Amino acid sequence: MAVQNNLRRPSERPPEAPEREPAVDVRGLRMRYGTHDVLNGVDLRVEQGEVLVLLGPNGAGKTTTVEILEGFRGRSSGEVSVLGVDPDRGNEAWRARLGVVLQSWRDHAKWRVRELLAHFAAHYAPYGTPERPRPRDVDELLETVGLTEQADAKVGSLSGGQRRRMDVAVGIVGRPELLFLDEPTAGFDPVARRDFHALVQRLAGEEGTTILLTTHDLDEAEKLADRILILSGGTIVAGGSPAALAAQLESDAEVRWTHRGERQVTFTPDGTGFARKLFERHGEEIEDLQVRRPGLEEVYLEMVRLHESGRAEEAAGSIPLRRQQ
Amino acid sequence: MSADTRTAQTLRLGAERGWREFRGLLASGNELFSAVVMSLAFVLVVFFQRNETLEDTGISTATAALPGIVAMMLVYNGLVGTATYLTTEREDGTLLRAKALPGGIASYLWGKTVFMLLNTLLSVVLVLVAGLLLFDGVADGLADGGPQMLGMMVLGLAACLPIGAILGTCFDNPRTAIGSLMIPFMGLTVISGVLMPVSWMPDWVQTLVQFTPLYWLGLGMRAAMLPDTMLALEIGGSWRVPETLGVLALWAVAGFALALVLLRRMTRTVNGATLDESRLKAMQRV
Numbered sequence: 001m002a003v004q005n006n007l008r009r010p011s012e013r014p015p016e017a018p019e020r021e022p023a024v025d026v027r028g029l030r031m032r033y034g035t036h037d038v039l040n041g042v043d044l045r046v047e048q049g050e051v052l053v054l055l056g057p058n059g060a061g062k063t064t065t066v067e068i069l070e071g072f073r074g075r076s077s078g079e080v081s082v083l084g085v086d087p088d089r090g091n092e093a094w095r096a097r098l099g100v101v102l103q104s105w106r107d108h109a110k111w112r113v114r115e116l117l118a119h120f121a122a123h124y125a126p127y128g129t130p131e132r133p134r135p136r137d138v139d140e141l142l143e144t145v146g147l148t149e150q151a152d153a154k155v156g157s158l159s160g161g162q163r164r165r166m167d168v169a170v171g172i173v174g175r176p177e178l179l180f181l182d183e184p185t186a187g188f189d190p191v192a193r194r195d196f197h198a199l200v201q202r203l204a205g206e207e208g209t210t211i212l213l214t215t216h217d218l219d220e221a222e223k224l225a226d227r228i229l230i231l232s233g234g235t236i237v238a239g240g241s242p243a244a245l246a247a248q249l250e251s252d253a254e255v256r257w258t259h260r261g262e263r264q265v266t267f268t269p270d271g272t273g274f275a276r277k278l279f280e281r282h283g284e285e286i287e288d289l290q291v292r293r294p295g296l297e298e299v300y301l302e303m304v305r306l307h308e309s310g311r312a313e314e315a316a317g318s319i320p321l322r323r324q325q
Numbered sequence: 326m327s328a329d330t331r332t333a334q335t336l337r338l339g340a341e342r343g344w345r346e347f348r349g350l351l352a353s354g355n356e357l358f359s360a361v362v363m364s365l366a367f368v369l370v371v372f373f374q375r376n377e378t379l380e381d382t383g384i385s386t387a388t389a390a391l392p393g394i395v396a397m398m399l400v401y402n403g404l405v406g407t408a409t410y411l412t413t414e415r416e417d418g419t420l421l422r423a424k425a426l427p428g429g430i431a432s433y434l435w436g437k438t439v440f441m442l443l444n445t446l447l448s449v450v451l452v453l454v455a456g457l458l459l460f461d462g463v464a465d466g467l468a469d470g471g472p473q474m475l476g477m478m479v480l481g482l483a484a485c486l487p488i489g490a491i492l493g494t495c496f497d498n499p500r501t502a503i504g505s506l507m508i509p510f511m512g513l514t515v516i517s518g519v520l521m522p523v524s525w526m527p528d529w530v531q532t533l534v535q536f537t538p539l540y541w542l543g544l545g546m547r548a549a550m551l552p553d554t555m556l557a558l559e560i561g562g563s564w565r566v567p568e569t570l571g572v573l574a575l576w577a578v579a580g581f582a583l584a585l586v587l588l589r590r591m592t593r594t595v596n597g598a599t600l601d602e603s604r605l606k607a608m609q610r611v
Contacts, residue, residue: 108419
């Protein structure tokens with residue numbers, strides 16, 4: 001994606017003010033289909049201007065959560081507020097403040113790229129404000145997502161990568177205050193992926209757009225997120241900034257050793273210190289010492305593995321700590 | 326923003342969408358070809374009867390059948406066409422995109438209406454031009470009853486589009502929609518008096534078809550285009566104009582009310598997961 005530098009807008013990202021109303025506030029969100037609980041009481045909060053990544057294996061409930069927030073589906077119970085409004089009761093003016101990046105398939109195949117973008121853009125015109133003019137300029141937007149050359153091409157003739165860029169353009173054409181991206185880079189090649197990440201960072205940095213992104217890819221989450229929430233088995237099992245989350249999940253090292261032929265194991269935040277004391281006390285009686293720190297990646301992969309073997313609840317419980325920042 | 330500006334905006338965006346899609350149809354060889362074939366197939370069927378006279382009316386069988394063919398094109402487009410487009414576009418994500426836009430569903434539905442109007446107009450014009458070139462008496466009929474026919478077209482579409490939309494909400498995908506609708510539609514055309522006089526049908530069939538918009542639209546078109554010598558072949562020997570207007574208006578109003586409820590319910594259930602599901606199913610069939 002040839003990302004151009006034209007997404008600036010006059011107003012700066014607002015300064016941090018913790019008492020400000022969050023962009024998204026979810027409490028006790030539950031979703032049940034028949035007897036199957038997809039979401040078991042999800043709590044999450046997205047601050048204004050923040051990039052929050054909802055990380056979790058396929059089937060963890062990410063898409064369901066996002067679609068409830070987008071107002072695309074109802075919920076079984078729980079309190080949900082998106083830009084101060086319950087999505088079940090969101091009107092068109094509320095809708096105009098949101099951006100949704102959908103994965104297109106073959107809709108609007110006969111429309112030309114610029115034509116379609118201009119048609120969608122016009123829907124936002126009545127909802128512009130002085131500080132957030134709507135919609136964006138279509139030609140600038142085409143340049144931003146690197147589709148200038150395809151402006152007059154039929155949507156149906158675009159390559160997969162070009163089409164996804166058009167999806168992103170459609171999602172941000174209304175200059176949203178809050179942007180939802182559900183698995184946005186699925187099927188991207190590495191270059192498209194890198195360019196897409198740069199675009200997300202620019203939207204968040206220069207425009208102060210609040211972004212809620214879902215992914216099952218830990219690398220992507222670490223790269224983009226101000227904060228990561230891990231969703232597993234229908235609940236948030238861990239959360240924090242990428243660094244804090246890593247530290248939090250690494251905090252219990254597993255120490256294994258053999259003392260006089262007897263195997264021992266313990267979990268401690270300070271594996272090295274524990275090992276030192278062990279040697280001080282028992283000296284050469286200690287054998288087979290192992291100190292293992294399951295990192296964020298390891299914990300996450302274990303969770304994915306359990307998930308894929310159909311043991312979602314166990315996967316949720318496999319996260320060593322449930323503390324949330 | 327006031328409700329008026331919002332309505333004006335919806336109408337403008339819908340008109341833009343309808344026109345663009347119609348232009349897309351004209352530009353696409355396949356779709357234009359099938360529209361032409363569909364319209365002219367029935368003209369071709371009656372073409373072979375152009376030298377036969379219908380009973381002792383003095384009107385050729387072909388000319389007498391033309392208003393019925395126009396009615397059939399209207400009902401086919403308004404009903405089967407609308408239902409198919411709606412299920413197709415729910416399946417391919419068009420509707421979900423509309424849902425993500427402010428005022429998107431309204432502009433989509435109005436756009437679809439405009440598109441179906443243009444689409445139907447194209448079919449009717451094709452049938453009439455072919456009729457004018459091939460059959461005697463069509464020019465006279467149009468000269469006399471042109472405006473009346475235009476009125477019937479508008480009323481007929483108003484009656485059929487909502488039913489098409491209702492049917493469109495009933496099917497999961499366009500393949501089952503067209504499969505389930507074509508056979509009953511074909512059956513209906515045989516018994517509804519559009520291809521042969523309804524007075525040739527048994528009494529119970531005559532009663533039955535008077536519940537369908539197709540019968541009344543066909544009657545209205547014949548009233549507009551055919552001379553009164555043809556009345557002998559109609560139920561009660563009358564064009565029954567007030568009844569025609571009444572029944573079609575009733576269908577239009579009732580259909581519109583029900584369509585609004587069902588469309589609202591349908592668009593509520595459109596989301597990414599249902600889209601993925603239908604995409605998967607479609608891929609398996611391809």
